[in-house]
Amino acid sequence: MVRVLNWRPRARDLADALEESGDLHSLHWRAAIEETPRHEFVPRYYQNQGGVPTVWRQVESNDGPAWFDPIYANATLVTQLDPVTVHATTDGWTGVPSSSSTAPGLMVRMLEALDIAADHTVLEIGTGTGYNAALIAHRLQSAEQLTTADIDPVLTGAARSRLQACDHNPTVLTCDASEYLWPRAYDCVIATCGLPRIGESLRAAVATGGRLIANVMPPLSAGLAVLTAADDGTLQGHFHPDGGTFMPARHDATTYARTSPADLGGLREGEAGIPLEAFDDYRFKFLLAARLPGVELQYGIEDGRVMRRLILPDGSSSEAWYEEGRPLSYRERGEQEVWAVATRCWEWYERNDLPSWERFGLTVTPKGHHFWFEHPDQVLTSF
Template sequence: MVQTLNWGPKARLLADSLRESGDIKSQRVYEAVAATPRHLFVPKYFLNAGGVPTLWQERTERDGAEWVDPIYSNTSLVTELGSGKEVGDGWHGVPTSSSTVPSLTARMLDDLGIQPTDTVLDAGLGTGYQAALILKLVDVPSQLVASDIGGTEVARERLESLGYQPRIIEADATSWSWQRQFDKIIFSFGLPYVTHTVRKALAPGGKLIANVFGPLSAGLVLLEAQSDGTLMGRFTKDGGSFMPARRDATPEQSDLSERSEGISDIPIEDFESYHLKFLLSTRFPGLDLQYAVVDGRQVRRLVLPDGRWGEVTYRDGSQARGVYQDQGQGFWDVVEQMWAWWVANSKPTWDHFGLTVGREGQHTLWYHTPDGDSWNVPTAQLG
């Protein structure tokens, strides 16, 4: 069925739906989506069937329409489960790889504006579907270099079945010494920050698009290489979401002997804002938000990779104020300050911010313009 499926009308319907939703703006990206058989890149995937822990149901071509219909819809498809364990009518496991939701891929390709003569780095080859779309946008396959940290052979075979033979490198795109520059770079995994090797790989005037500062709430930033070697650009209106880069480094643990407590003014509902969580993530890389109910009271705990944490407990059902505890060298004071700035500036969204990456690797988040309010992003904490 994989080879004989009449996929053309399905792919064009997917392209039509993405154009109608505004996720595709250019004719070239529309034609790339309409002319690419996504099903060849996801012969097997897992759908979330709910439950705790999550039950994942496997879908293959044997399932007919139940397999193919989600493929040609605007759906992210989990393709690998870490420590996957078969249980009854499904699987338990943690998603480790996926085929990105088509609307996000389309927006990123549109924002990059890939031209037929551009050289492109596809960082995070994955299933190979995004690479196949890029190959529709450039003149010849040799203009594309794709990389992934492992498991590239399957994607290579899928691309070759369509007549494509781009250069594929099995490496960590964030640290590989590229020995060349690219006109466009696209990351399809969460990038903790823009590394020195990535910055150097972007040609002057070139553009890079990536989801940065996750995993709690990553922003999608479009950066352009300046003549002085810095990168600068704005965050897009839509943040998108990618699985974070796989990293082995364990952060050095902080001293947790200093402890404080007090009254927090942060309403519980503000912890649901992707935009506040994004702002906090730029100040505290690797930040995680945990939810709990203790003695009937709602608790929101923020945890850092080095062990520091702070939490607020909302008393007597109140959603406005709570008691916080901080075991992290004044960590919660900074959280309150960032929240107060965000509220005072009418709770700005991703697209009100921009980013500058300096020649020495310093990351500066700025508000509205590079001359506006700004913060240094402490990327050294991420190794």
């Protein structure tokens, strides 16, 4: 256990900041923030130093205030780099983040949306550092009510030890949540990793009348679906008015398989049309993610022109060029007409006055997902 004597005033300051920002409203979650030592769960993390590729500098408890101060801010802390991608440099490390301690404000918004009561049972997907599990455990009457799971045994082992050091003993599992057969149904399910879709195991893990909250349709979507389970097992609900993005779930069976662009056919071209600023609009990108499952967005500059590229899992791709913010042309390859779909999304988005997240909803049944606008009868797309 990391020994830091003056963490309680900093935890109270964090709670104050979350109240001021509008993220925190309830007294019980304020108490959880105030009484949970976040520094115990992040003995080391990585700070972004910029560069291409990004250079990460490791910060640990021996670094004193440089390590401690960011922990009690409303900030996400990268705590692990994918060992397959990590490389040492003269200034630190390069690599793709594979785990983090989520910004406390986002965690509290999600926990409040779940409306967790002291006697509820809770399933958390994506244990990570264990900090969020500690917040949940603080709210519950007993350790038996909480199960937290992660696919990474390194993460679950460390989280279990940290939780025990803070007198929390929930069930900590190492498993692939997309395939695991949960032995019970839970009142509340929270996923702190991005899910392409709500798999059958998670759908069945929500008790009748219970709730699930998850960031769905990654990597592009920042939408948080808040779904309630009906008697027949259907999950349905609107998206949270405030979004939240998580790293995509690792080794998820529903992750979209990707094909090399070398497998594609001929080139098509046309006028771009979609304004450049559209690709900075989180809610438009959320709509794109629903209509083009698994789509990725890439940014670039060439010969003074700005480029935006959309790539689908099957390798179909479209790239558009802009000069001084003005759309020029696009070109695409592959079986799917990506840019035509994106253009229709933008036109619909403008016609409906750039709608906010909570006007959209999701219905999940054993047969599939239905993404709708304002009412379940107004389905925009199914997948």
